[in-house]
Amino acid sequence: MKIEDKLFLDRFRVEEESHLKITDADKCKQCEDQPCLNLCPANVYRLEDGCIMVNYEGCLECGSCRIACPKLNIDWNYPRGGFGISHKFG
Template sequence: MSTKTIEEKQYLVRFKADHKSHLTIIDHDICLTQCPDKLCTLFCPGEVYKWEGKRMQVGYEGCHECGSCRIGCPTQNIKWEYPKGGYGVIFRLA
């Protein structure tokens, strides 16, 4: 069996996005003033968090639902919930 790269494995992940985000930045000012390293932009495997200008943008549609952000945010400034039933990540095996 051949070893797949992370990019090849990520290609197997599909999403059914809800119209409402299950990820919320509680206070955008905390990201701006208390988190100089913007760690969520580094540890999220789905690259959901992007720092744009002076505001954290959340592309929840690509969330892998791993929970890294709720654990790794040093200021606990991310509210993470499971997407409502029928929505979210869909894993395909190959």
């Protein structure tokens, strides 16, 4: 099964406020490799007009971006109870 097919099985209950926030946008501009753009399996981080945008709605809550950000620049929290991802099969 392809990753896209597996992701299709996930369901999301989206909170109004993002559970992921960039702490300091200027630090992102000084971040050489910007690993968040490539490591997120859900493509939550995107570059728009030179700024990192966070499309938190599709976050899989894997925690990879929190660990990989070299500048510790992501304020990472789980969504409130009842929100976020739910897996259809386990």
